Amino acid sequence: MYKIPRQSYTPEFKQEAIRQIEAEGKSPAQVARDLGISEQTLSNWRKAHKAGKLASGSGKPVTPEQMELSRLRAENARHQDGARDPGKSHGVLRQEVAVKYAWLDGMRAHYPLQSLCRVLSVSTSGFADWKAGDGPACPVTHRN
Structure with a gap:
């Protein structure tokens, strides 16, 4: 099983991920895949949001470019991890x-x-x- 490296995300990023589920009606699995995060991480953010414990951030919206950059970084990390592992050969x-x-x-x-x-x-x-x-x-x- 692939393990995504530990990262920190801005409150704006977390809010945008939750917004995509609630306002746009996307499935959590699709949003997690699009953003390059695990479904469990997204589930934790949703629980914290419902409990009012998710920091709201500065209110500055996350741009589509920032979201795409995050997704590409996660995808790149997955590809590099497999390329560096001699066991995969x-x-x-x-x-x-x-x-x-x-x-x-x-x-x-x-x-x-x-x-x-x-x-x-x-x-x-x-x-x-x-x-x-x-x-x-x-x-x-x-x-x-």
Whole structure:
């Protein structure tokens, strides 16, 4: 399960999130997804608002640009977190060079070869040699 990094939000931001649910009739799940926050956080803000304990802020409205920036930051954090986690590669990063080359061969349709080689710490020339049959033998029998 993905855990969103701890952040602090302005009272205006919280009020705007609640306004979207109450005034615009959006579902809490949709508002949470749009803003890049967890549904539980939004639920806590709604409870505090109903109890009169949610700080009202300066009354300055949150601009759509600020809302979009918050959503993009959360989305970026989710993408970066997965990109930095070697466990997400299903063990490819821990395999021998020939297995890495076989994986690279399958991923070339989705990403530039130079970027893939840099991430896996292998050379493009080594990949070319492997592809031509001059490189290390690959224990993987399926190649695209």
